[in-house]
Amino acid sequence: SPQVVWDTLGNRQFCSYKITTKTQNFCRNEYNLTGLCNRSSCPLANSQYATIREEKGRCYLYMKTIERAPFPRRLWERVLLSKNYEKALEEIDENLIYWPRFIRHKCKQRFTKITQYLIRIRKLTLKRQRKIVPLRRKIERREKRREEKALIAAQLDNAIEKELLERLKQDTYGDIYNFPIHAFDKALQQQEADSESESDAEKEEDEEEDADKREFVEADDSDLSDFEDMDKLETSSEEEQEEEEEVEKKASRSKSKGKTPLKGPARRKRPYIEIEYEKETEPATKTKAA
Amino acid sequence: EKLAARKKRKKEREALGDKAPPKAVPKTIENQRVYDETTVDPNDEEVAFDEATDEFAPYFNRQTVPKILITTSDRPRGRTVRFCEQLSTVIPNSHVYYRRGLALKRIIPQCIARDFTDLIVINEDRKIPNGLVLSHLPDGPTAHFRMSSVRLRKEIKRKGKEPTEHIPEVILNNFTTRLGHSVGRMFASLFPHDPQFIGRQVATFHNQRDYIFFRFHRYIFKSEKKVGIQELGPRFTLKLRSLQKGTFDSKFGEYEWIHKRREMDMNRRKFHL
Helix, strand or coil: CHHHHHHHHHHHCCCCCEEECCCCEEECCCCCCCCECCCCCCCCCCCCEEEEEEECCEEEEEEECHHHCCCHHHCEEEEECCCCHHHHHHHHHHHCCCCCHHHHHHHHHHHHHHHHHHHHHHHHHHCCCCCCCCCCHHHHHHHHHHHHHHHHHHCHHHHHHHHHHHHHHCCCCCCCCCCCHHHHHHHHHHHCHHHHHHHHHHHHCCHHHHHHHHHHHHHHHCCHHHHHHHHHHHHHHHHHHHHCCCCHHHHHHHHHHCCCCCCHHHHHHCCCCCCCCCCCCCCCCCCCCC | CHHHHHHHHHHHHHHHHHHCCCCCCCCCCCCCCCCCCCECCCCCHHHHHHHHHCCCHHHHCCCCCCCEEEEECCCCCHHHHHHHHHHHHHCCCEEECCCCCCCHHHHHHHHHHCCCCEEEEEEEECCEEEEEEEEECCCCCEEEEEEEEEECHHHCCCCCCCCCCCCCEEEEECCCEHHHHHHHHHHHCCCCCCCCCCCCEEEEEEEECCEEEEEEEEEEECCCCCEEEEECCCEEEEEEEEEECCCCCCCCCCEEEECCHHHHCCCCCCCCC
16 A cells, blocks of 8 residues: 555655655656655655656656556556647646646646746757767877977977078068178179179178178169168168167168178268167067067 | 997997998988878979869959958857957958857858958857867858967067057968868968068968967068067967868768868878878
């Protein structure tokens, strides 16, 4: 009898469907109406019981009566409820017509909840769904390590510098940078062999003379574009001021004239060639390696 | 015992003097790399013909100016938002728009209508950006990358300023195979064609062992043989996960290349980009 069942399973001894937490006792039985472990909601301890369960989006009313208690196979009777909410409620009512109030009420509540979440499921599937892809730890670690090694092997800074120098050599920058000495020499070679050898020799010796020579040579070229380039260079250098450092004048000079860091006398001999730039921003140091 | 062997070899070499055999080149992964038959030969006609007729042709013929839309996945966190902003300063002519739960398939036609050429979606996970979808819009290829080690501008050790508005140069390193070539062209098509050398900025996509490192530098030529670079701008690394022929469509798209972990990660000497 149900009372005995409850006395043993429910209250005292072990029930495998029962889950106890600090405040509540839950029942894991699929036919349970409320989900809690109570005297009135235990499907094992009540011989007249009903539940709502849904399968693949359709709701069924399950009923259990005393008459079928000895036949476990036929114990639970299943009734399909209509898709219409109100009609389904009426169906519950007419099926559980003389049943205790508690069970009827709880059945309808459960049915309502179930329909609500079914509606939500249908709405969500229409929207975009986020696909959750599990990460695999070993693979993550492996990828990370390979990436580090690749980074070391890449030697990015060197590669970038090499590429930039290549581009400089191949004249992609045109005439902005005036110090491609080699290219310049080649151009000179075509024109005058003397000045070329001189500039070569001068390169190692005095820079100011070289500068003079350069001036001389450029004028000799009678290439107005060169002078324009000089102007362009000066204006562009102005724009690039923000990048100069304290060794700023040196850098700007070296940029425009393409010389390695100048010595003192050379600098003093230069002023008549170049314009002094006053516009200076805060010193920004250039570092090769980031 | 390795030390002993090495010492012995060194002694032999010294003993032989001039007649010693040349020093052996150390084996690196790049040396031992399995030869990929799809390596692009610079003079390959077929490749050249392909490039002339594929989706990037209008860009490379200078018919279109790139216009980029950068967006994120839903509900971007602070880091991702800041990264998007920085990325938009790096790439000229780019706009950042919030996603607000819009479906990608629906915003793509809108983008095409508004004349965007490229779409970048930065996917986020646990408050850091971890994926990048780059799709060339008028029906162009879509590349899906995994993004790692993202450094924002303030985390990079330097004392420089922000990138200016000048159009940077682009360096694409080491994209050897056909696949790498097409990916490289995708990156190149993000930037306008004529870099302004006044700006002296360069964006680098360097491929090494299938990892693409992105850096953004400002360079200055100290002399003819020396150049100094200063890193500004964000940095990140990408690993290609899949390349799709059309625009973004995960279910019905035609995939040109997918990273299959089982086969492709087996061999440590074989790379695909």
